[in-house]
Amino acid sequence: MIKRLLAATGIATLCLMSAASAADKVEMWVRTGIGEAFKKTVEAYNSSHENQVSMTEVPFSELVQKYATAIAGGQAPDALSMDLIYNPAFAAAGQLEDLTDWAKSLPYFSSLSPSHVKLGTYQDRIYGLPLSVETSVFAWNKDLYKKAGLDPEKAPTTWDEITANAEKIRALGDDNYGFYFSGGGCGGCMIFTFTPLVWGAGADILSADSKTATLDTPEMRKAVDIYRNMVKKDLVPAGAASDNGANFLTFTSGKIGQQSLGAFAIGSLVTEHPDINFGVTLIPGATGGTSSFAGGDNFVITKGTPKMAAVKEFLEYIYSEDGQKMMAKYGSLPTRGDIAGKVLEGLDPRLQVGIEAISVAKTPYTLQFNDLINSANGPWASFTNAAIFGEDVDGAFSSAQSEMQSIIDSGQ
């Protein structure tokens, strides 16, 4: 009797154990601001697979330090959606799982977004694979254009035109403003939406080898003037001066005539704010040309996670046509070039502009991206605020230039 009981409990335990190992729960962190794309994909995956993914959103400005401290404390999630500019630093620190062999065995490996794979590669080994692609674009509110007597179908092509349009929209009065940007020391927002003005005009904020800060250029001066001028003319809401990125999607309020946004925002606008009638075009450069910031996230796996198989299964789902379609519907551009056409079929045509932007887009490659650009207290974040809202433009240029250079030098 007792033997039978023992056997029964033994079998029951075995069943439980095997059930537990069959259905793994993958812990994954993503940053806020990535939009709905990934969230919906996780939901779709969880409802159709035995393994489950549990997703935690972490504020984008804190994700890197939270992940680094979690690794140091042994509490890191299995996988992470990492802003791809951080990928080199974490790979160099030896905290990520080497995916080289598995990645190369994927039949579509060669068609994965090359810039993502490049940033995911460190010393010829692959530590990160593309998860989401985003480019920055310029959006305008067609309803406000119409109200202000502008042609709602005509995309502005220069900043003079944008400023003139902004004035007309502001003239509608009330809370209607012509332009918006998160200017309260949000380095990430400004590198994404503001540097394309400089890049389009042919200049850059770092030298090609990232060893020299080249902030003070005539192109940057011109770009700062354009924004300053709009602030001075009261075409931008006063809240912009202290918005640290929390209100990046102010365009969704319907009271903003024009704003530079990302492709994720297009997805959110289309699916969650269908009442906003907007157009999308490339961001004009300060003195001509167009440009964009190619950003997005890489999928990285924490070194030593026991749930490798489940994580890989999830990533393969993301690369499947279903997964890609789901991501694209909510604004993440396809990461697989070979099926991009098929994925975008029947989706909002405005996403196409996001794809076009890839060909003119740039991504800075530096191990010190957080210190230089993204940190709320870094030189770039305070420069954008000081130069656009402050009294002393020359001082803002010279102090940011020297501070950036000293950070670069101390990291050599």
Add this chain to the structure above:
Amino acid sequence: MTGSGSKTLSPQRKRRRRSGWRGLVYIAPAMALVILFFVMPVIFTGWMSLHNWPLMGGTRWIGLKNYVRMFHDARFLSALQFTAYYTVIVTIAIFAVAFPLAIFVEKQRRFVSVYRTIIFLPVVVGLATASLLWVWLANVDSGFVGPALKALGLADKSPNLLATFDSAFLTIIIMVVWKIAGFTMIILLTGLQAIPADLTEAARIDGAGRWQRFRYLTLPLMRKTIALALIISVTGSILAFDQFYIMTSGGPQNRMISVVYYIFNQSFVSFNLGYGAALSIALLAILVVLSIVQLWLLRVGEERP
């Protein structure tokens, strides 16, 4: 201190030694906690400060280089400067508000306990919570202060209080005074209540005026209480972090980076734990020196003449 028993005999000494052991046993639990949670972390921090200690990856011994770097670090020096500025202003503001309040609630009058409670209420709110509340109050569009000024016709446009240094700094000072003054008031109140009524009475009979009684009687008798309140206020202000982090993220153009904020940035944004540890040790030294200076200035510990 019992230094007066100078002519000690051996049995007395023995007894004293025994009672010394007993005393040690009594304070052992407290000592264990202090050693475990203060002394050892400080020693470990000191050890870390002698290394290049990144958050991820290996550590490397670099001796005193972190401490040398500190003296050439313009951002650290400006953080020190800002912290000193903030400490002076906020301490004066807190005392300027808390002292009159303490005198006001000391006298027995109608509803005095209601006043005490109301003034003390903000103290029990967490500093982070209070900061978030004030972020909302100061919000330019959906807040309270700006839109109220506009509605009252005092401003043409709702002002963005957190956008410029002066108005943001003023907002933070008002928030901190609102939050902390109640606590300082309670400390000062206990000091006021400890002054025997007959002393005041005697001074009054001697013909001392209101100001004279305050200057020559109340203030000297409250020296220890004031020292306590001052040290708590100064230490708290030097360690300020939450309000700058939450309300202004370091302020317009990084002008509100306090020392602790800078240590946090170095440790967890730039991942230089070693340098952060060195800065923490430096801050600890500054705090110890400041506290000693304050105790000396207020002659706490000496018997009254």
